[in-house]
Amino acid sequence: MDKLLFEEMDRFEEIHWWFIGKRAIVIELMNKFIRRRKTSGKLKIADFGAGTGHMLKHLSEFGDVAGMEMSDEALRFAVAKCENVRKGNLPDNIPFNEKEFDFIVLSDVLEHIKDDVKSLKEVRRFISIGGSIIITVPAYMFLYSSRDRYHGHFRRYEKADIVKKLIDAGYNVEYVSYYNFILFPLAIIDRMVKKIFSAKIEKPDLFVPMWPFNAIFRAVFSLEGKVMARGGAFPWGLSIVAVATVK
Numbered sequence: 400m401d402k403l404l405f406e407e408m409d410r411f412e413e414i415h416w417w418f419i420g421k422r423a424i425v426i427e428l429m430n431k432f433i434r435r436r437k438t439s440g441k442l443k444i445a446d447f448g449a450g451t452g453h454m455l456k457h458l459s460e461f462g463d464v465a466g467m468e469m470s471d472e473a474l475r476f477a478v479a480k481c482e483n484v485r486k487g488n489l490p491d492n493i494p495f496n497e498k499e500f501d502f503i504v505l506s507d508v509l510e511h512i513k514d515d516v517k518s519l520k521e522v523r524r525f526i527s528i529g530g531s532i533i534i535t536v537p538a539y540m541f542l543y544s545s546r547d548r549y550h551g552h553f554r555r556y557e558k559a560d561i562v563k564k565l566i567d568a569g570y571n572v573e574y575v576s577y578y579n580f581i582l583f584p585l586a587i588i589d590r591m592v593k594k595i596f597s598a599k600i601e602k603p604d605l606f607v608p609m610w611p612f613n614a615i616f617r618a619v620f621s622l623e624g625k626v627m628a629r630g631g632a633f634p635w636g637l638s639i640v641a642v643a644t645v646k
Contacts, residue, residue, distance in 0.1 A: 402472045404550070409451040409476045416613050420620025421638070422457055424578055425504060425533055427624035428642055429461055432531050432573070433502075442501045447493070447522060448508035449484055452477030458504065465500075467493065489518035498527045505534040507638075510552040519568035526645045532570065535640045536561065538577055542590050542637075561641050570643035576627055577636030581619050586637045 412418040433442065442462030446454050449466030450473050458464045459481070466481055468474045469488035477484040485494040489512050503526055509515045522532060537547070537555045547555065558575055565572050579586065607613055623633065627640070 405451055405470065405472045405476065409453075411607060412451065412453040414613070415607050416617035416620055418453065419617050420579070420623070421506070421535060422454060423621040424624040424627060424640055425454070425506065425535070426457060427628040428533055428574070428640065429458070429502065431628050432533075432642055433461060443499060444502045444504070445495065445500045445525070446504045446506065447487075447489065448505055448511070449473070449477050449481075450506075452480035452484060454504065454506055455481040455484070462501070465495065467495070490514060490521040493521060493525060495525055497524050499525055501527055501530045503530075503532050505532065507535050507537070509534060509536050510547075510554055510556070511550075513553060516564050516567055519564060519570070523569055523645055528645060531573070531642055531644045532565075533640070533642050534561070535578075535638055538635075538637055538639050542587065544590060546590075556639055558639055561639055565641060565643045569645075571646055573642045573644055574627075574632075575639065575641040576632035577638070578623050578627070578633060578640050579620060579637035580623060580633035580635060582616060583636050 408418075443465070444458050444462050445465045445467065446458060447467045449455055449468045452466060452468075452473075455464050455466050455477065464481060464483065466477055466484035467487040468477055468484060469486065471486070474484060474486055487494040489508070503522055505522065509518065512518050519532075526532060537552065539557065540555045543552070543555050558577060562572050562575055608616065626633075
């Protein structure tokens with residue numbers, strides 16, 4: 400991922416419906432699973448693959464936060480939002496203490512890593528007993544396109560893939576669902592048209608829709624988080640979210 404892409408992400412992550420909706424889903428699930436965890440004192444939460452740091456600001460409402468990011472370009476933005484962001488990468492360079500965190504978030508990270516199962520195993524070493532990992536990944540390999548290549552993705556996932564990889568890595572899977580369900584038909588048409596016409600992505604292509612559409616998409620997308628917080632799940636979608644615990 401190049402410098403221009405991180406600059407664009409930092410500019411848009413607080414206003415674009417996609418980023419706002421994804422954060423809402425993570426926060427809703429954090430709330431759900433924190434309520435289930437009996438704990439005294441402050442929680443310790445980490446965002447591995449923190450990007451430009453916007454998720455860290457929102458996770459800080461749950462406790463003490465830390466971040467890890469491999470890109471110097473992204474790190475420059477992240478440290479401006481959170482002091483405790485360190486350079487590191489999965490699976491072999493995690494600059495924290497084992498069992499240090501109650502929750503670790505991997506938000507659209509695994510698809511960037513060749514050995515995703517090894518990375519999940521390594522992350523588990525840094526989660527306390529009874530703690531959880533929350534991950535999001537893009538769904539359906541048939542949607543893999545030049546946009547994925549430009550963003551540095553090795554793959555997209557099926558729900559069954561994520562469940563198996565988490566189990567193989569030693570986790571107990573508590574929850575898994577597709578998301579971006581309601582807007583999925585529009586997204587799949589857009590992706591397939593671009594594939595048919597061989598649209599090649601060679602530069603950042605994010606843009607914020609006109610405000611009425613951005614607001615509507617944000618509200619629809621965020622509503623899915625409310626459904627998930629009540630235990631609901633979606634049978635398909637553009638992405639997948641999963642929560643798993645360490646026993």
